[in-house]
Amino acid sequence: MQPDTCYPLTTDSLVDTFGRRIDYLRVSVTDRCDLRCTYCMPKGFNGFEEPANWLSHAEMHRLVSLFVCLGVGKIRLTGGEPLLRHGIAELAGAIAATPGVRDLSLSSNGTQLARHARALYTAGVQRLNISLDSLDADCMARVTGRDCLADVLAGLRAAKAAGFAPIKLNMVVQRGVNDHELHRMVQFAVAEGYVLRLIEPMPMGETGREAVGIDLNRLGQQLAHTYGLIPEIKGQGAGPARYWRTSDSSMSLGIITPMSQHFCASCNRVRLTVDGTLYLCLGQEFQVPLGAMLRDGADDIALLDAIRAGIAAKPERHEFTEQPAKIVRFMSQTGG
Template sequence: MLIDSYGRTVDYLRVSVTERCNFRCQYCMPEKPFSWVPKENLLSFEELFEFIKVSIDEGIKKIRITGGEPLLREDLDTFIKMIYDYKNDIDLAMTTNAFLLKGSAKKLYDAGLRRLNVSIDSLKPEIAEAIAKKDVLPNVLAGIEEALRVGFKVKVNMVPMKGMNEGEVLDVLEYCKDRGMVVRFIEYMENVHAEVDIKGMQSPELLSIIGSRYRYEDEGFDGHSPSHYYKLEDGYEFGIIEPHKDDFCTKCNRIRLTAEGNLIPCLYFDEAMSIRDAVRRGDIKEAALVLKEVIRTKPEKNRWSEGDTEQSNRAFYETGG
């Protein structure tokens, strides 16, 4: 079991398989050129898997595959099957923008993946294109429909922004509600890589919009999830992720591994330790020691406090958010 210095059990590993992304979303990486880290700098799937096995043996129970956009990495289904075959009761999920999902959903499902998180920031093609800087909506919606058809459990994430997509909060909620998908509204996380003029929306504003049409009850937090959940009268649940509040961190149970082998204890903090050299020389005991040290030094909370204007230097496209 992995327990940090604040008594939190850490059993959730997010694994970024690439920093590459085919979108240039305004709140993430709008000005980054379409380039990529040299292949030799990335851990192979076999190397990532060696560390994942150690992590599972030490107490990791949930693994989420992220990017960048994970579907840009070839043979991803093979990697997922490695994990599934090693421990077929692992909670295995993936976050994707769904642009390439239609053609890969069946392979991913057959490999053992069962849950997906997908971003929908707008249901209007022109707004979706303005946010992602690419005509993305038809592919995204087609990918979601295929994932549902195949049998995936799908959650949807939306980042509401003033002057951009704030008028679609109810539209996205109802799109998800009609398809049995949970939607989570994510408060914009300030970072130096985003557009400078973005103004996110806070939970009171979002609840006011939803409350204009629906009555809801506060359901609180669901286990270790960072999402604060609410239930409509018909039983449909939606969530809001509020990184600016301390309770976002109180039950944090996750660490992150980048495609280059950097193990990160907190999404906000820039500190990290590398497991790449240890894994590449086959020193799994050393990699396990790095894992335990990262857990030990995991900070109590991030620096996004309410009213704080500090921004993170962390590139979310390297860590998968």
């Protein structure tokens, strides 16, 4: 569903009070997941959003279209695990066909990717981010709560066969859990031509606070030196990672450091949950109930005004370091 009314598009339609242009929307299509990664969701957790409160595909598309009206051109579909949502390829196709969407990507744990990759590519998804925390089946099972490595690797092969390139691998590095595999992961990424991104865990909820990370700044530089990688000036899109690449650009290594060196000053994104709640910052609680407004009958102008007001209230930065216990919601409840 396209919005009936749009404000005129301008190059600074969504600029917050700190001068950051917001042009990136991450949409959680479900908070369900078939894994229980230790840094994301507690073991045995079942406090999921009721399906009756989920936005329908049409409602999601309507809200996405309103953000696009305001100059947002980069959309990422996330979860939970987005490939568990029925009709995900159809939703992706509708969003990809929306005038003004210039980049549509999807984040996945990869377990369901083998049977969805071609449909996603055909629908217009341009890029994939796949979680891969280990190449050791036992370690992967300990981190995710399930013996899933073979499924994820099959999904990666299917994604390459479907035409996705480059594919980004996201590895959340935890001290004493998978940090011993860093060289193996780099070698795998080089051999397969993947972009490998090393990520520091964030204290999202109790389970996130239990994950012990590593300062990736020096480590990233050391790995780049070891493998002869050179700094990338443009990086890999508008995200927070800093990158190095091989001389032929066949592989890239990135680090994402929300804890040791935050990137809040350049934050260009907001998150929409499966029930239509808009979060302006992972590390703050301020939210805008766009889904509730929509279902209460708000017209497009009211929703556009609410989006603008929300962006105006976007916090300057997270407070994970100063107040690590502040955020009680888990990462899966906000959207990746």
